[in-house]
Amino acid sequence: MSATSTAETTQHADAATSAADLTEKQHRILTYLSxxxxxxxxxxxxxxxxxxxxxxxxxxxxxxxVIDAAADIDVEKWGYSSGTTWMVTQ
Known part of the structure; x- marks a missing residue:
């Protein structure tokens, strides 16, 4: 296994751990966006x-x-006019 593969595996494990540690509100937001x-x-x-x-x-x-825990989507703060807008991509 290359160093890159090891780093990627570690990132995925960290993301899975982070998703498990979400509060109920954070989990609801992530589920909605996904x-x-x-x-x-x-x-x-x-x-x-x-x-x-x-x-x-x-x-x-x-x-x-939510951004840290999102494994299947990418979430980016996009705009601020009349409230914050988030860009979500798969």
Whole structure:
């Protein structure tokens, strides 16, 4: 196994561990984004919040952990006009 393969395996193990350590809110956000990433690319915090019964502030405060734990999607802060927008790709 090459050094690169070892590093990649370690990253995947860390991501799996991080996903297991998510709070209930973080898990709900990650699940929502994963389920909708195929049909939508951009998500506003306030709209995620409405769907999940959270505030936009709660969504934003939990996104760092969600981004770290996301294995099947990539999440990137995209824009700030009229609320934070997140770009989600598979």
């Amino acid at each position: 389920e909708h990433a195929a049909e939508q690319t951009y998500f506003k915090s306030r709209l995620i919040a409405e769907e999940l019964g959270l505030s936009a502030k709660e969504v934003g405060a939990n996104m760092a952990a």
